[in-house]
Amino acid sequence: MAVQITWHGHATWLIEHDGHRVLIDPFFNENPAAIVKAKEVRADTILVTHGHFDHIADAASIAQQSEATVVANFEIATWLSNEHGVKSTVGMNLGGWTTLPFGRVQMTIAFHSSQLPDGAYGGNPGGYLIEIGGKRLYVAGDTALFSDMQLYGRTELDAAILPIGDLFTMGPVDSLHAIYWLRPRVVFPSHYNTWPPIAQDVESWADAVRQQGVAEPRVPEVGVAIELE
16 A cells, blocks of 8 residues: 655645554644644644644644554653643654654654744744655754765665745745755645735645655645655
8 A cells, every 4th residue: 555645735745555544743723724624634643843833733632533653852742742632742852762652762862942932932932854654754943954864875765755935934945955954755835825925836846856856746735645755
């Protein structure tokens, strides 16, 4: 069975394989790009990259209705458990791996911030290396460009999900440097066009990626699954 990736707008992604549903940074109800609401979403694992509202807003409600396990840094996992009654959490930190029913994840560095919606300390922001269904994916989360990305590219990446919105994260130009270092087979853009401050011409970005000749750009349509071959 193929690994499928679905973009739900902004930085919310669903990865599916063999019945497993891995949801990344759930943001549906207040997401102007989403076409479904949180109450319609099911997942068995939720990965949270950092504490900002546009990445965690619907994590607790989806975890509760799905009985999902939430994986996040230790501070966010503790906050979700203590403040929002999430029953199953895995708190980890940068550089660590954990094994989950679908495979394995490692929390990677991200250069960003991570305050939680109520003002609580959100710990270190991060990204994830994900191993699922024989594929290896890198989800950068919200981050600036940083040179350690080349280390994540030392072993073959089947796909990378990179922010391109600029202002709050790296933009299209820096994403090309990231792609050069990561060398994934396929690259997906993320964290763009949700609001005017992060509007980008995604087709121009895709053309630039093709001209670079390192990875195949895939511009997703919201709610439409894409198979990783």
